[in-house]
Amino acid sequence: MAWIAKNSAGATIERRSEPYLTPVLKAKLEADVLPRYPTKRAALLPVLHAVQHEHHWLPAQALEEIAAFLDLAPSQVLDTASFYEEFWLNPKGKYLIMVCQSLSCELMGQTGLLGKISRKLGIAPGQTTPDGKYTLMTAECLGSCGSAPCALVNEVLHENIHADNFERILDTLE
Amino acid sequence: MPLAQPVLCKRIPTYPWGDPKDRQYVGYDQFTATGGYVGLTKALAMAPKAVIDLVKEAELRGRGGAGFPAGLKWSFLPPEDGQRRYLAVNADESEPGTFKDRLLIDFDPHLLLEGIAIAMHACRLDTAYIYIRGEYHAQAKTLQRAIDEAYAHKIFGEGSRLGQINALWPNCYVHRGAGAYICGEETGLLESLEGKRGWPRIKPPFPAVAGAFARPTIINNVETLAMVGPLLDQGPTWFKSLGKGRPDGVPASVPASFGPKLYGISGHVNRPGVYEENLGIKLSTLIEDHAAGMLKGKKFKAAIPGGISMGVLGPDEYHAELDFDIGRKHNCLGLGTAGVIVMDQDTDMVAVARNIARFFAHESCGQCTPCREGTGWMYKVLTRVEAGGGTLDDLDLLLEVSASMGAMPGTTICGLADGANWAVRTIVNKFWPEFEARVAQTRSNRVSLAVVGATH
Incomplete structure (x- = not known):
């Protein structure tokens, strides 16, 4: 259900030094996906799909990296990602x-x-x-x-x- | 009269012309060798406005659910201003009972690409986005394969046969959704395309004026665009010789049901699948001839005419004609996507209503309170009725809630709640004795607005 409020107040973000949005993936997205759209934000769904495809789900750190990549606020990325059922904000099975x-x-x-x-x-x-x-x-x-x-x-x-x-x-x- | 030759299924083996087992992907070479892209060639020889006029003259109505005349939609675009204009192709096929666009994409995607190219030429649109639902993984890959072929053969991209449009070479991209029924609503689709949550927009402005990226945008369903190539090739007179015309004496301003249509049929039948037939085919013919009759020889009880949002046809509507007039004649919302779901004599209609209410409660985007709360409460009430804990008050309440939410009563932005309420309302009304028998025969002193008619 898309409209259930998800309480994230006080949540801590697990971080790792290695980025989820790797330089290789960034370069690929910059070459193939961003030129398709007149705004960077429009690339958000394809970028979320691409990152989830690599990591199987979308950790909060990945959302922050995507936000920086597309010049968006992390809250904007979370707003979109949490709306769609196909985007997993928690780990799922193989x-x-x-x-x-x-x-x-x-x-x-x-x-x-x-x-x-x-x-x-x-x-x-x-x-x-x-x-x-x-x-x-x-x-x-x-x-x-x-x-x-x-x-x-x-x-x-x-x-x-x-x-x-x-x-x-x-x-x-x- | 049955359709003599398949049009959309020309290259997709379908009963009675072919065996679905023989279906395979039709690539660019095979498509062109069998008359493909001839419609595009003819369109490119015409002025853009003449193409729009031809589609208008053919009275091609949208195949995505609403049945809006495609040519008229195209003519709503403002004059060119040299800036960008978009085509959004609705391939977010998510309405339960509907699986027709998937067939076209799986096996004959160039038919869709031809229609896209013609629409881009006619409406001067420089970029097309095919918004395909996220669950269609294989279909997104198939589309990309066909698009790559089309680029290689100069349908799209630099050096395109279409020439430059708005000073740009035309492009066509696949844009994948991510599991949200509401993104099939045209303005929800645009929001999603822009990278936002798929919340439908308040109209006006209409997409033709300010759509994707606040620029003029045309949104068409896959099947509508797939029909444009054959239409340009064979002309409006041919198109209007198919389907169901206006009865004698009816003025030309009344929209008719011309042309062939894809019908998806599922549920309790022997041979479910997608069939192509003239608009106006009887439900009984579709079940008996195409779908090879009722499963296990049971009796027909009910059918959804075109996706669950359209309401239900009862046992006495077995011979209903499946055309754009069905809503008026059979007290349902309309033909919708022509995704027919058939139910046999043993079907529990309370369970059917509960299933449908759950779908809409799950898929409501949450923007408008009457829909967000109304669909959820309808589901809860129906769950209780199904479990045997309901009362007559519950049935009154269902009818009251369903009469007061939706774009038609004017309480919501989009039509999702209309779909929910027509489905529930028609099932409860047409199968009232079944519902009445399931609930305790008690009514409180509460007076329902639905019963006194205050909400109508």
Whole structure:
């Protein structure tokens, strides 16, 4: 939910000396992404995507570095990043399993599927396994209603996933 | 009359013309070898304004949900002032039940790029951003592959066949969203494109005057633009021979439903998928002929005509014609995206309403109080009704809340809450006995505004 206020007052930022937005990544973004837009701020979503792609999530220090890179206030970067569900402001598992729960998927048996995956992994939706391997989430419509139920595992969409064949999506993961 | 030849699915095998198993990516060479970019060639031989007039004459209506005439939208742009103007392509397909744009992007992305190039020429737009939803990872890569081919063949970039526009060589970029339904609302999309949260803007100013980066901007859906190439190639007379025209005697000022349309069908049917048909096809035909009938031979109970925000059709509306007039004729919001969700006799309509209310409660951007609170409370009330703890008061309350939030009652900036309230209202009204049977037959002394009609 995009509009839930997230209390960050008093939060301390963990810092490391090595930057998240590396000089190599900066150079790539400056060459490929920034020229596409008339303002630097417009590059924010692509830059957030790029940094998250490298580090798997967006630590607060990374948001500060992105703010400096795009001449924005860190609060502006946080404002945008916290709005979108795909941007992770907390660590997530190596494999993010998003099970679609919208209407076509629910009609075709998503509820049973989610329960089975949840029991198999031993976590409820919204949680990550203690070994940091899997994070289970529910998602709203993934645009695959004709092959419902469906689930997105990291960047790969799995279609026609049923309670009796769901293990195949886990078998493909290391 | 069924569509004789596929138009948008010309290169995408689809029943009854081909087998979806044979679908594969159509690259630049195969696209041009099968009549692709002919529409662009014809458009480039015409003055920009003549292209807009042609699209206007064809009465091509937007395929993204609202059905607004595309040519008219294009003609709203102010005169050129030498500064930049943008095209924002809405590929944020997020409405539950909708998966048609994905088909075009997966298999025939050049059809979209051709439409983009024509729109840029006609409207004098120098830069196009294809705003694609974040979850479409594979589709974003496919689009980029097609765009790279288009640059290599001088559709876009330096030396483009379009020539310079606003003193710039035309560019086309993919811009990925990040998981927010509201970014499919056109001004939410623009905010997101500018690197902000996807909060819809108060209009006016309309995007044609001050859109992306406060410059004139056209926003079109993927399918609308994909239709522009074939339209330029074969002309308005051909286009208007397809779909459903105006009945005799109806003045030309009344918009009709010309042309073919992609219908996505999902839910309790044997062969779900995307089909191309003339606008005006009957729901029963789509289910029986295209989708090979109801799953397990069960009886039809209800269907969503075009994405969950459009409301619901009941058992007696099985033969409803799926065109832009459906809202007026069948008491729903409209055709929407033509993403049809079919439900069989065993479907629990209370659960359906709860699912839909949860979607909107989850996706409300939170800007307007009636929507943020209203969708959340509708979800809570429906959850209680589903669990068996509801009363008649709850049903009154649902109708009252749904009648008082949205852009139509005038209490919100955008139409998200209208989608939520039409869905809930039509389901509760059309399946009232089912809801009534689920709740305790008690009413407090509280008088609902919905019952006395004060909010209508």
